[in-house]
Structure formats: structure tokens, C-alpha cells
Amino acid sequence: MGLQEFWFIAIAVLFLGYFVLEGFDFGVGMLMPILGRHKDPETGERRRRTVLNTIGPVWDGNEVWLITAGGALFAAFPEWYATLFSGFYIPLLLILVALILRICAIEYRGKIDDPVWRRRCDLGIGIGSWVPAVLWGVAFANIVRGVAIDENKKVTAGFFDLLNPYALLGGATLALVFALHGAVFIALKTSGDVHEDAVKLAARLSIPAVLVGGAFAVWTQLAYGTTWTWAMVGIAAVALVAVVALTARVREGWAFVCTTIAVAAVVVLLFGSLYPEVMPSTTDPAFSLTIENASSSPYTLKIMTWAAAFMTPIVIGYQAWTYWVFRQRISSTSIPDSIGLSLGRSR
Amino acid sequence: MDTLDISRWQFGITTVYHFIFVPLTIGLAPLVAAMQTMWVITKKDSWYRLTKFFGKLFLINFALGVATGIVQEFQFGMNWSEYSRFVGDVFGAPLALEGLVAFFLESTFLGLWIFGWGRLPKLVHLATIWLVAIGVNASAYFIIAANSWMQHPVGARFNPETGRAELTSIWELMTNNTALAAFPHAVAGAFLTAGTFVAGVSGWWMVREARRGRDADSRSMFRPAARMSFVVMIVAGVALTVTGDIQGKLMFEQQPMKMASAESLCETETGAAFSLLTVGTHNNCESVVHLLSLPGVTSFLAENDFGATVQGVNELQEQYEQQFGPGNYKPNLFVTYWSFRMMIGLAAGSALLAIVGLWVTRGGRVPHQRWFSWLSLAAIPTPFLANSAGWIFTEMGRQPWVVAPNLAGVDQIRLTVDQGVSDHPVGLVVASLVTFTLIYAALGGVWFFLLRRYVIEGPQEHDAHPPGDDTSDEPDDDDAPKQLSFAY
Numbered sequence: 141m142g143l144q145e146f147w148f149i150a151i152a153v154l155f156l157g158y159f160v161l162e163g164f165d166f167g168v169g170m171l172m173p174i175l176g177r178h179k180d181p182e183t184g185e186r187r188r189r190t191v192l193n194t195i196g197p198v199w200d201g202n203e204v205w206l207i208t209a210g211g212a213l214f215a216a217f218p219e220w221y222a223t224l225f226s227g228f229y230i231p232l233l234l235i236l237v238a239l240i241l242r243i244c245a246i247e248y249r250g251k252i253d254d255p256v257w258r259r260r261c262d263l264g265i266g267i268g269s270w271v272p273a274v275l276w277g278v279a280f281a282n283i284v285r286g287v288a289i290d291e292n293k294k295v296t297a298g299f300f301d302l303l304n305p306y307a308l309l310g311g312a313t314l315a316l317v318f319a320l321h322g323a324v325f326i327a328l329k330t331s332g333d334v335h336e337d338a339v340k341l342a343a344r345l346s347i348p349a350v351l352v353g354g355a356f357a358v359w360t361q362l363a364y365g366t367t368w369t370w371a372m373v374g375i376a377a378v379a380l381v382a383v384v385a386l387t388a389r390v391r392e393g394w395a396f397v398c399t400t401i402a403v404a405a406v407v408v409l410l411f412g413s414l415y416p417e418v419m420p421s422t423t424d425p426a427f428s429l430t431i432e433n434a435s436s437s438p439y440t441l442k443i444m445t446w447a448a449a450f451m452t453p454i455v456i457g458y459q460a461w462t463y464w465v466f467r468q469r470i471s472s473t474s475i476p477d478s479i480g481l482s483l484g485r486s487r
Numbered sequence: 488m489d490t491l492d493i494s495r496w497q498f499g500i501t502t503v504y505h506f507i508f509v510p511l512t513i514g515l516a517p518l519v520a521a522m523q524t525m526w527v528i529t530k531k532d533s534w535y536r537l538t539k540f541f542g543k544l545f546l547i548n549f550a551l552g553v554a555t556g557i558v559q560e561f562q563f564g565m566n567w568s569e570y571s572r573f574v575g576d577v578f579g580a581p582l583a584l585e586g587l588v589a590f591f592l593e594s595t596f597l598g599l600w601i602f603g604w605g606r607l608p609k610l611v612h613l614a615t616i617w618l619v620a621i622g623v624n625a626s627a628y629f630i631i632a633a634n635s636w637m638q639h640p641v642g643a644r645f646n647p648e649t650g651r652a653e654l655t656s657i658w659e660l661m662t663n664n665t666a667l668a669a670f671p672h673a674v675a676g677a678f679l680t681a682g683t684f685v686a687g688v689s690g691w692w693m694v695r696e697a698r699r700g701r702d703a704d705s706r707s708m709f710r711p712a713a714r715m716s717f718v719v720m721i722v723a724g725v726a727l728t729v730t731g732d733i734q735g736k737l738m739f740e741q742q743p744m745k746m747a748s749a750e751s752l753c754e755t756e757t758g759a760a761f762s763l764l765t766v767g768t769h770n771n772c773e774s775v776v777h778l779l780s781l782p783g784v785t786s787f788l789a790e791n792d793f794g795a796t797v798q799g800v801n802e803l804q805e806q807y808e809q810q811f812g813p814g815n816y817k818p819n820l821f822v823t824y825w826s827f828r829m830m831i832g833l834a835a836g837s838a839l840l841a842i843v844g845l846w847v848t849r850g851g852r853v854p855h856q857r858w859f860s861w862l863s864l865a866a867i868p869t870p871f872l873a874n875s876a877g878w879i880f881t882e883m884g885r886q887p888w889v890v891a892p893n894l895a896g897v898d899q900i901r902l903t904v905d906q907g908v909s910d911h912p913v914g915l916v917v918a919s920l921v922t923f924t925l926i927y928a929a930l931g932g933v934w935f936f937l938l939r940r941y942v943i944e945g946p947q948e949h950d951a952h953p954p955g956d957d958t959s960d961e962p963d964d965d966d967a968p969k970q971l972s973f974a975y
Contacts, residue, residue: 189974192975193971193974193975196601196602196974197599197601197602197603198598199598200594200595200598201591201595201598203553203594204586204590204591204594206557207557207560207590208583208590208591210561210586211560211579211582211584211585211586212579212583212586212587213579214560214575214578214579214582215575215576215579215580215582215583216583217575218571218572218574218575219575221564221571221579222564222568222569222571222575224564225561225563225565225571226565226566226909226911229565229909229911229915229919230915232561233565233919233922236558236561237922239557240557240558240926241926243550244550244551244554244930244933246975247546247547247975248547248933248937249975250974251543251547251937252937293572436575436576436579436653436654437576437646437654439653439654439655440576440577440579440653440654443580443654443657444580447584447587447588448587451587451588452587455587455591455595458591458592458595458596462595462598465599465603466602466606470971470974473970474969474971475970475971475974476971476972476973476974479947479949485943485944
């Protein structure tokens with residue numbers, strides 16, 4: 141395996157890490173208003189906080205997978221990075237805005253003890269979870285499908301060209317799978333009433349996720365896949381069907397393993413279908429970006445390989461330790477009273 | 488305005504905005520870690536309360552630093568794609584390393600610190616905030632190494648086949664003498680910022696509590712915090728001067744045009760004066776009138792010799808035209824001249840607070856003077872503005888280059904901003920510029936409101952005492968959740 145192949149896989153692994161980890165963060169954000177619904181506003185607020193705090197200690201670390209994926213893309217495949225980021229300007233702008241809102245909303249929500257403040261933050265968390273989930277799906281589907289790229293490696297397709305049926309199905313798939321992934325994660329991390337409702341919600345989400353995700357996987361395979369990627373379609377399908385059965389039996393631990401496998405299989409399917417191109421051109425195949433004409437020099441790739449080989453196990457080690465430290469389930473009763481200040485001064 | 492101008496405005500606005508929060512994060516993380524260390528060593532509740540108080544302010548600030556940081560990494564590709572193609576082989580590596588080495592560390596251990604109170608053993612919990620402090624400072628190193636390569640490209644060759652710069656030595660890139668000077672300068676600026684922040688808040692509180700007749704709190708809590716930060720500020724101030732001088736001398740050598748422009752030095756002079764005040768009817772060399780200057784000082788800054796010859800803007804322009812072809816190689820005179828002076832002058836605001844503060848708190852004194860509380864508050868914004876001015880100076884002074892040529896290095900490794908910009912329709916970039924500016928303005932308002940609200944409220948009742956020492960019994964029973972020590 142050459143360095144270019146290795147770095148293609150490394151980029152896939154970084155996005156895989158991002159989608160597996162931030163996937164349930166997005167799911168949690170999407171489902172917070174649904175699981176937090178209650179006729180008693182105080183109980184509802186406690187439930188929303190329970191849901192949000194399942195990702196409390198880890199969401200920020202999860203997001204770094206994106207930052208590192210972006211940096212690695214820049215370092216290993218500068219042409220891919222430049223063509224993709226300038227060509228997908230509007231979706232990336234929207235993703236950035238959504239992520240900014242989400243970070244501030246999560247961090248600031250509890251800082252002020254006021255219902256209107258919290259509602260605004262909840263809106264930020266909602267936008268910040270839905271928009272990236274859908275748009276990452278749209279973006280990756282378009283990468284695999286190919287967009288109009290000219291001889292100067294510039295994307296000539298407009299924003300509305302990106303909203304084709306296949307890409308929209310990709311957006312729906314990621315949103316649904318992340319929602320399911322998040323519901324199962326909430327079920328795994330909570331006990332009591334929130335836990336019960338999360339299991340029910342996961343069971344309800346699992347069927348549409350199988351159908352939409354299955355359709356997207358098969359479309360990807362038939363239109364862009366190669367022989368071995370059929371295995372990924374199979375694994376994703378089996379994993380998602382297993383989630384249906386496992387959530388019905390309240391086996392959320394195994395269900396989480398299965399949603400993780402499903403997300404991973406979809407990412408591998410997308411990258412596997414893409415290889416050896418990284419940005420196929422629909423204008424002329426000769427203009428396509430490939431791992432060869434988009435990559436950095438062998439020296440840079442070699443340096444990056446050493447750095448990644450040394451650092452990645454350490455990062456995975458301490459992130460895994462974080463999950464171990466916070467392995468305890470939480471519930472509405474384990475959430476302390478808000479310590480946020482009032483909007484104005486109290487005395 | 489065309490796409491280039493709008494793209495530059497967008498990069499400038501988003502970057503200056505990002506760098507409001509970053510220095511406070513870089514400096515405050517170690518200061519909070521130091522407070523927590525003092526608590527662990529002395530077991531005094533006052534240090535615990537300070538840790539929690541400044542820890543909250545740190546978190547409010549940290550969130551915006553992270554949120555605006557993602558934009559930074561993305562917009563190289565989004566708005567400067569031709570630049571990215573040209574430099575990616577070199578410039579991408581420190582960015583990727585920054586994520587891998589620094590961002591993972593700071594973000595993961597910050598989560599452990601926030602939620603780990605009472606759950607992690609005391610010393611392990613203390614280690615988490617120190618790891619955050621190491622992470623944020625390490626991130627500064629990588630990004631400054633990347634930026635220094637744009638100021639002074641080393642460790643790279645020009646590949647005529649690919650038409651781009653390619654890395655030849657990661658070691659040379661990471662030990663670029665420009666970076667070795669700029670990193671301590673930027674970090675010292677960050678410590679000055681955080682020191683001034685802690686000193687300003689503590690100074691204000693010291694007077695406030697003393698005037699309310701609560702000398703005990705003032706003496707046991709805010710006075711030690713203030714004095715700790717006065718010392719940090721003075722050390723940082725000395726470090727800034729020394730590193731600034733080293734950096735300045737390098738810049739005279741590596742980017743003479745930037746320094747000539749900063750001094751409004753139009754013609755080459757021997758024994759060049761340091762200008763304190765100029766006026767000009769137009770933003771160009773011909774109309775500048777020097778009103779007040781210190782003879783020989785610019786020469787001294789450049790070469791440690793009051794009689795040295797320093798090249799002026801006009802001669803450098805001719806020289807650059809010969810070397811790089813026709814074009815305008817002069818940076819914006821007004822901006823470089825005044826941002827350079829603002830950087831130095833505003834940093835003096837913090838120094839004033841540190842010296843006055845040490846005086847009024849000498850020998851166990853607690854200040855009651857209202858003017859001192861005003862001075863404390865007034866000093867807080869000055870290092871923030873000095874940081875911005877410093878970066879505006881160094882980036883604007885590099886214009887029209889985005890990668891300035893290394894006069895002693897590879898000739899073809901150079902790029903002007905118009906060659907680096909993405910070829911987007913103007914309307915698209917205007918739309919993103921407006922979007923970022925509006926969102927940033929709104930969030931800046933929220934940031935200021937929250938900081939102000941938490942500063943005025945002061946250390947809170949529920950943080951009065953450390954959580955009981957129940958960390959020894961490990962929470963093993965997964966089905967019986969106990970109350971969390973912290974939750975969003």
C-alpha cells in the first residue's frame with residue numbers, strides 16, 4: 141500500500157470517527173425537544189437537561205475529529221481540500237454557522253436560569269444538530285456522485301446542483317441514522333423515564349432508518365460501488381435490522397454497537413465507492429481529482445504518517461478513558477438544580 | 488470592492504474576532520490551573536473559590552474561541568483555495584498536527600475537568616486542567632509555525648512540475664527563527680491579557696469588598712489573586728519587550744518593507760529616527776510629515792546601533808520591482824504605522840495597572856480607593872486591543888504578499904493575495920461576510936453580557952466550599968445514579 145492509499149484510508153477513518161462520535165451528539169441535539177416534552181414544564185426541563193448531559197463531558201472532544209479531518213485533508217490532499225471547500229461554499233458556510241450556534245448554545249444554556257434564554261439555546265442546539273447532519277449527508281453524497289469540475293480543478297456546479305435527489309436522500313439518511321444513533325445512545329446513558337422513552341423512540345426511528353438508509357446504500361452501491369463494497373451494504377443493512385430487534389428487547393448496549401457499525405459501514409461504503417478518485421468530475425473524467433493528482437508530496441505524507449501513527453493511539457486512549465470515567469447512567473434525579481444566574485441582578 | 492477585497496475583509500474580521508478570545512484562553516488556562524494547584528497545596532477554601540469563579544469565566548470565553556476557530560481552518564479552503572493549493576504541502580502539516588496534538592488534548596481534558604469535580608481523585612482532576620493549559624499553548628505553537636512560514640518561508644522547495652511549494656524539512660519549518668521569536672511573543676501577550684483580566688477583576692472586587700466593610704474576603708481571596716496576576720503581568724511585560732525586540736530585528740532583516748512602512752520611513756536613512764507622531768494628507772509616502780521623533784532609535788531597533796542605515800520604502804519598492812517584476816509592494820502605510828504604535832502603547836496600559844497594583848497592595852494593604860477600582864476595570868480591554876493591533880500590524884505589513892518571499896531563500900516561493908484568493912462571485916462572499924459579521928456581533932454581545940454578569944455576581948454561594956471528600960468510594964453501581972457535581 142502506498143502513502144496515498146494510506147492517507148485516503150486515514151481521511152476515511154477521521155471522518156468515520158467524526159460521524160460515529162458526533163453522530164450521536166447530533167442525534168441527542170435533534171431529539172432533546174422530543175424527549176424533553178412534558179406537560180409539567182419543570183419535569184420537561186429536567187428531562188431536557190438529562191438528555192443534553194449524556195454528551196456533556198464528551199461532545200467537545202468529539203468535534204475535534206472534524207477539525208483534525210479538515211487539517212489532515214489540507215495536509216495530505218491540498219487539492220481535494222481546496223476544490224471541496226471552495227466548491228461547496230454554501231453548504232460549508234451553513235454547517236459552520238450551525239456548529240457555531242450549537243457550541244455556544246450547549247455551553248451557555250445553563251449559564252442563565254431563565255426559560256426564554258433556555259428556549260433560545262434549545263433552538264441553537266436544534267439548528268446546530270439538524271443542519272450539519274443533513275448537509276454532511278448532502279455533501280458526501282455529492283462527492284461520491286461527482287460534480288461539475290473544470291480543467292483547473294474548480295467546481296463549476298452551483299448550490300442548487302448539489303440538491304439532487306441522490307444527495308437529498310444522503311442527507312435524509314444521515315439525519316435519520318444519526319437520530320437513531322442518538323436515541324440509542326441516550327437509552328444507553330440514562331435510567332428512569334428518559335431511558336424508557338428513548339428506547340421507545342429508538343424503536344420507532346429504527347424502521348424508517350432501515351428503509352431510507354437501505355435505499356441510499358443500495359443506490360450508492362448500484363451507481364457508484366465496486367464489488368467489495370456490497371459487503372458494506374450488507375453490514376449496514378444487517379446492523380440496522382438488528383437495531384430494530386434489539387431496541388424491541390431493550391438491549392441498548394448491543395443496539396449501540398449496531399448503530400455504530402451501521403454508521404461506520406455507510407462511511408466505508410462512501411469512501412470505498414469513491415476510491416481511487418476523491419472528487420470525480422461530471423464535466424470530463426479527465427478533470428477528476430484522484431488520490432494521485434490531489435495529494436501532497438511523499439515527504440509530507442511520510443511525516444504525517446509518523447505523526448498519525450504516534451498520536452492516534454494516544455488520542456483514542458484518553459478519549460476512551462473519558463467515556464469510562466463518565467460511564468455511569470444519569471437520570472432526571474441525578475441532575476442537580478440549575479446554578480445559572482438570573483438574567484438581571486437578583487438583589 | 489471586488490472579491491479580493493471582500494475576502495480580505497472577511498478573513499480580517501473573522502481572524503481579529505477569533506483572536507479576542509484565544510489569548511484569554513491561552514493565558515487563563517494556566518492561571519486557573521495555578522489557582523487550583525494553590526488550593527490543592529494550601530487547602531484554603533479561598534483558592535477553591537477563585538478556581539471556580541475564574542473557571543466559569545474561562546469556560547464562557549473558551550466556547551467562543553472554539554466556535555470561531557473552526558471557521559479559521561475552513562476558510563483557507565473556502566476563500567483562499569488557490570493559496571491552499573500552493574502551500575498545502577507545507578502549511579497543512581502544522582494545521583493537522585495542531586488538531587492531532589493540541590485540540591484533542593484541550594477539548595477532551597476540558598470535558599473531564601468541567602464534569603470531573605468530585606468524581607476524579609483530586610490530583611487527577613488537577614492534572615486535567617494542566618493538560619488543558621498545555622494543549623492550548625501547544626496549539627499556539629503549531630499555528631504560529633504555520634503563520635511564520637507565510638512571513639518567512641523555510642524548509643520548502645518550489646516544485647516546477649506541480650507549480651507549488653513543497654516541504655523539504657519539517658524540522659526547519661517547526662524551528663523557523665521567525666516562529667521561535669513570534670511564539671514567545673504571542674504567548675507573553677496571552678499571559679499579559681489573562682493576567683490583566685484576573686488582576687482587573689480582582690482589583691475591582693478588592694476595592695468593592697473593602698468598601699463594603701468585608702475586608703476578610705478582600706484580603707484572603709482577591710488580594711492574593713491580584714498580586715499573583717500583577718507578577719504574571721510584569722514577567723509577561725518584560726518577556727514581551729525582549730521577544731518583541733528580537734522579533735523586530737528579525738523583521739528588519741526578513742521583511743524590511745514591513746518595518747520601513749511601520750516607521751513611515753520613506754527614504755533610506757542613516758541613524759533613522761523612531762517616529763512618535765506623523766500626519767499626512769494622503770496615505771502615502773510623499774505626504775507624510777514627521778512631527779515628533781526619537782533620533783537614531785529606529786536604527787537601534789533594527790541593528791542595535793544608533794547610526795545604522797535602514798532602507799526606506801521607496802528604495803525597497805525599486806528593489807522588489809527588479810526582483811519580482813512590476814507591482815506595488817508597499818503595505819498600507821497608515822495601518823502599519825498606527826497599529827505598531829497602538830500595540831506598544833496599549834500594552835503599557837496593563838503595565839501601569841501592575842505597578843500601581845503592587846504599590847497599593849504592598850505590605851498586606853488592601854486598597855479602598857475608588858480610583859483603583861476604575862483603573863482595574865479600565866485596564867482590562869487594553870491588552871485585548873494590543874493583541875489585535877499586533878496581528879493587524881504583522882498581517883497588514885506583509886501585504887501584498889500572502890506568502891512573503893524569503894529574501895535569503897527560494898525565490899519562487901512567494902504568493903500575492905490576488906493570486907491566492909478563490910474565484911467566487913462577489914455577491915457570494917458579501918453574503919458570507921455579512922453572515923459571519925452579524926453572528927459574531929450577536930455572540931460577542933452574549934459573551935460580554937455573560938462575562939459581565941458573572942464578574943459582577945462574584946464567587947457564588949454554592950462554590951463556597953469544596954465538595955466533600957467522597958471521591959474515594961468509586962461510583963460502581965451503574966443503576967443507582969447519584970447527583971452529578973455539575974451538569975449543563
